[in-house]
Amino acid sequence: MNCHRVTNLMSAFVDGELTGTEMLAIRRHISDCPDCAAEYESLKMTKLALARLRTVVPREDFAASIIRRLDEQIIPPYQRLINVVYKYAARKLSPVAAALAVSGLVLAILAASGQDRILIQKPDVVVSAPYSVRTHGVSLVPATENVVYSDKPVVVADHTAGANLYLADLTVR
């Protein structure tokens, strides 16, 4: 290896981020070349100097002040919907359902606790609850008196066992 190439690779050599062959070639070169050896030492010194910088700590109540700032954050409802859907879509997913969900359709969330709710994205969906939702022809919640009307497909996030997304067919009674 010539000095020019060695110089270019010197930082990576100091970090051990080269192939074994390259590391060996450079080590050999350095043992014979005072200029490159000096370059090696000076870069090593620089890296060490940075590692020896003191850790700067924030004021005592800094974490609390960040947390207070978070309280002030207004996350738009649409962003909240996307965040919630992403969270569920990251686990199990039907790609079609996930894609429809993120396009901003009605999302129903079935919680294991039984506190089921509809999260409404579009204002032209009329909802009353509790509701009855059927997916793939199988009823997921106990049938009740009330129904959901929607002119759009409903994506259901089923939390009762794992987290699954389905496209629901709404039953009009």
Place this chain on the structure above:
Amino acid sequence: MEFADTVAEVARNEDRREFDRLVERYHKQAYNIAYRMAGNHADAEDLTQEAFIRAFRFFGQYRRELPFDSWLYKIMSNVFIDRLRRKPKVKIRSIDQPVATDEGEAQFEIADPSGGPEDVVLSQEMDSRVQAALQNLPEAFRITVIYADIEGLSYEEIAEATNTNIGTVRSRLHRGRRLLRDKLKQYEHQLL
């Protein structure tokens, strides 16, 4: 629309508790990086808050398979570089005189005296000189050097955090270190 609020609220409260715990756990680490990027406490606070606010806004998109700090490194890199680039540049002080820390003493942790050579910390004077040299680096070089030599990230991790490839990381790190080396050469004996 009450139902919508209830669901979002419940989901959000759970997320919120988890996120607050993450703030407690990672804020000091983030602050140290922010300070070394910005060079003063006021900006370090702003940058750190901004990073956590952004992380919070997109917490739903955070895939929990990734460690939180990897994700936070990415956000910090974006926020810090972006914000610092937009700041008007302050006059570069000569580093022959030690830089006074702003608003009185910067707080430092005392290193463990029984540790190895890397546990030795620089004197405040030298610390200021290294910091001043860091300030002179372009932001992308600066964050790369900080991630490599202060945080100890691998080239792969740095590439991920800065949204580039290993070749770019290598180049920025090498050039960054050489710039620092050139500025600090006169203090070599004090650094070893």
